[in-house]
Amino acid sequence: MNYQSKIRVKAPATVANLVCGFDILGLALNDPEDIMEMCLSEQPGIRIKHTDGYDLPVEPEKNVAGAALIAFLQELKKDIGIDLSINKCIKPGSGLGSSAASSAGAVVAANYLTGNTFSNEDLVRFAMNGEKVASGVKHADNIAPCIYGGITLIRSIFPLDIIPLSGPPLYVAVIHPQIEVRTSDARQILRKEVKLKDAIKQWGNIAGLVSGFLKNDYNLIGRSLEDVIIEPVRSILIPGFDQVKRGSKEAGALGGGISGSGPSIFMLCKEKTTADNVQRIMSEVYEKIGVDYKTYITTVNYNGVRIEPIVKGN
Amino acid sequence: MNYQSKIRVKAPATVANLVCGFDILGLALNDPEDIMEMCLSEQPGIRIKHTDGYDLPVEPEKNVAGAALIAFLQELKKDIGIDLSINKCIKPGSGLGSSAASSAGAVVAANYLTGNTFSNEDLVRFAMNGEKVASGVKHADNIAPCIYGGITLIRSIFPLDIIPLSGPPLYVAVIHPQIEVRTSDARQILRKEVKLKDAIKQWGNIAGLVSGFLKNDYNLIGRSLEDVIIEPVRSILIPGFDQVKRGSKEAGALGGGISGSGPSIFMLCKEKTTADNVQRIMSEVYEKIGVDYKTYITTVNYNGVRIEPIVKGN
Numbered sequence: 001m002n003y004q005s006k007i008r009v010k011a012p013a014t015v016a017n018l019v020c021g022f023d024i025l026g027l028a029l030n031d032p033e034d035i036m037e038m039c040l041s042e043q044p045g046i047r048i049k050h051t052d053g054y055d056l057p058v059e060p061e062k063n064v065a066g067a068a069l070i071a072f073l074q075e076l077k078k079d080i081g082i083d084l085s086i087n088k089c090i091k092p093g094s095g096l097g098s099s100a101a102s103s104a105g106a107v108v109a110a111n112y113l114t115g116n117t118f119s120n121e122d123l124v125r126f127a128m129n130g131e132k133v134a135s136g137v138k139h140a141d142n143i144a145p146c147i148y149g150g151i152t153l154i155r156s157i158f159p160l161d162i163i164p165l166s167g168p169p170l171y172v173a174v175i176h177p178q179i180e181v182r183t184s185d186a187r188q189i190l191r192k193e194v195k196l197k198d199a200i201k202q203w204g205n206i207a208g209l210v211s212g213f214l215k216n217d218y219n220l221i222g223r224s225l226e227d228v229i230i231e232p233v234r235s236i237l238i239p240g241f242d243q244v245k246r247g248s249k250e251a252g253a254l255g256g257g258i259s260g261s262g263p264s265i266f267m268l269c270k271e272k273t274t275a276d277n278v279q280r281i282m283s284e285v286y287e288k289i290g291v292d293y294k295t296y297i298t299t300v301n302y303n304g305v306r307i308e309p310i311v312k313g314n
Numbered sequence: 315m316n317y318q319s320k321i322r323v324k325a326p327a328t329v330a331n332l333v334c335g336f337d338i339l340g341l342a343l344n345d346p347e348d349i350m351e352m353c354l355s356e357q358p359g360i361r362i363k364h365t366d367g368y369d370l371p372v373e374p375e376k377n378v379a380g381a382a383l384i385a386f387l388q389e390l391k392k393d394i395g396i397d398l399s400i401n402k403c404i405k406p407g408s409g410l411g412s413s414a415a416s417s418a419g420a421v422v423a424a425n426y427l428t429g430n431t432f433s434n435e436d437l438v439r440f441a442m443n444g445e446k447v448a449s450g451v452k453h454a455d456n457i458a459p460c461i462y463g464g465i466t467l468i469r470s471i472f473p474l475d476i477i478p479l480s481g482p483p484l485y486v487a488v489i490h491p492q493i494e495v496r497t498s499d500a501r502q503i504l505r506k507e508v509k510l511k512d513a514i515k516q517w518g519n520i521a522g523l524v525s526g527f528l529k530n531d532y533n534l535i536g537r538s539l540e541d542v543i544i545e546p547v548r549s550i551l552i553p554g555f556d557q558v559k560r561g562s563k564e565a566g567a568l569g570g571g572i573s574g575s576g577p578s579i580f581m582l583c584k585e586k587t588t589a590d591n592v593q594r595i596m597s598e599v600y601e602k603i604g605v606d607y608k609t610y611i612t613t614v615n616y617n618g619v620r621i622e623p624i625v626k627g628n
Binding site for chain 2: 023154155161192199201211220223
């Protein structure tokens with residue numbers, strides 16, 4: 001056990017439900033990211049402090065990072081304590097994997113400090129307990145890219161089967177309209193049954209998208225970024241969605257859609273200049289609507305959660 | 315125009331509806347294959363002769379190769395004639411892409427003899443007219459692998475978007491029970507709506523299967539060869555299906571399922587010895603049931619339709 005070191009953890013934002021990849025595809029972003037600090041203690045228990053202003057619960061059972069750490073410690077079977085300080089830069093409820101960043105960052109950090117006992121897949125399993133606290137459902141399409149970095153396919157949740165995918169360099173333009181879309185509402189409005197012909201169209205697109213990533217084929221990625229099942233229903237919860245999407249594609253974005261269950265919208269672009277134009281268009285739409293927003297221009301984060309030792313004076 | 319040459323065409327059998335890849339994934343086999351002979355003529359019209367015993371219609375409009383050639387000639391806009399002789403070795407109604415082989419073989423041959431005016435994608439488009447004659451529906455998941463060879467993804471039919479996929483070496487064990495499953499029946503028993511959670515499972519598997527092929531990952535291919543939507547319904551039309559599948563997987567097959575709309579069953583294997591064992595198990599099941607059958611052990615055909623000039627004395 002390393003009781004001496006204090007480490008700093010940077011846990012990236014993630015985009016889940018990658019257009020046609022509902023519930024199975026996610027990718028990690030280089031911006032924004034949560035920053036956390038952790039050290040071990042001989043005094044058992046999990047002590048969480050939030051230095052951000054989001055007024056999140058700090059009781060371990062109710063805190064997403066806490067729930068993930070409880071699962072971690074249960075399997076580690078060592079009587080140690082953990083002190084964790086969280087500074088969230090990914091706003092909760094943004095659709096950018098805020099809860100996943102806390103859960104994933106916490107277990108990656110704890111694993112590092114206790115001698116890297118567990119595999120990435122184990123860590124995803126622990127961190128999914130945080131997602132359960134946040135949304136009531138164990139899902140991995142934010143957690144997995146947050147931990148593995150890059151683009152990840154979750155072929156199956158039970159049993160867990162995570163497949164990291166390579167892809168070509170991509171710029172990602174993101175807009176986060178400052179409205180609230182509750183994940184539970186976004187789940188509830190989905191139809192429980194879908195037309196077989198729509199499902200076939202969707203799995204043609206998901207197969208095309210995975211091929212496009214693995215073959216570094218930008219055109220194929222663009223052609224496959226189409227969601228005929230989830231987006232038509234969920235996008236009605238996001239004012240300005242259609243204008244943003246249409247404008248972004250006209251400006252040369254490969255495509256994109258709702259990030260997670262929204263309200264953030266993301267667009268994948270081949271060139272930085274295109275992403276810049278897309279960001280401008282996104283902003284103009286929300287200026288007109290009169291809804292506050294925040295934008296990001298970033299790239300795919302191929303590292304996942306990063307750990308930095310804190311040296312004195314830092 | 316090449317009015318002198320007579321060519322021989324070998325058009326491979328194909329497996330469509332590759333387990334979770336219903337309507338979008340197919341692969342070409344090295345055995346069985348149809349053999350056709352074609353030459354051009356200055357006398358307009360399409361003249362078809364069958365040298366097999368299947369009693370198929372020879373009027374161009376009613377013959378699958380004829381329908382494909384009509385579409386071909388319409389776009390070629392040249393006043394030529396075609397003489398075609400077909401010896402089918404892929405039994406019609408086997409689920410092994412018999413009609414696709416005739417249609418695809420005919421248009422590839424005609425394109426060769428008229429100076430290769432058209433792209434493979436054009437040829438798929440023409441040959442789909444043959445599928446319409448055979449089953450009432452234009453589909454490309456037999457035609458595309460037959461023409462391109464290998465494993466092909468049909469991301470979309472309208473507009474046509476074909477993506478050839480690479481894959482690791484695979485042995486394919488096939489059993490063709492000598493019973494009739496009509497494509498129209500096999501279509502009719504499918505439910506028009508599917509549960510969203512099943513659709514998600516299916517697109518997780520199709521994404522896994524495509525990744526497995528492109529990453530040459532046999533284990534991932536095996537884990538992804540699962541169909542929760544079509545197979546549970548259609549397999550009831552094929553006596554012995556469950557025993558064949560269970561026995562084949564116990565013998566080490568990666569997985570498999572119904573070929574096309576059946577009744578043939580195929581199993582993908584990493585090793586030749588496994589495929590041999592699977593063939594034995596398949597045969598034993600049908601011996602017990604008392605249904606006649608034919609088996610093949612073959613590999614993925616990466617050439618597609620092949621053309622050979624016929625030299626004198628041949």
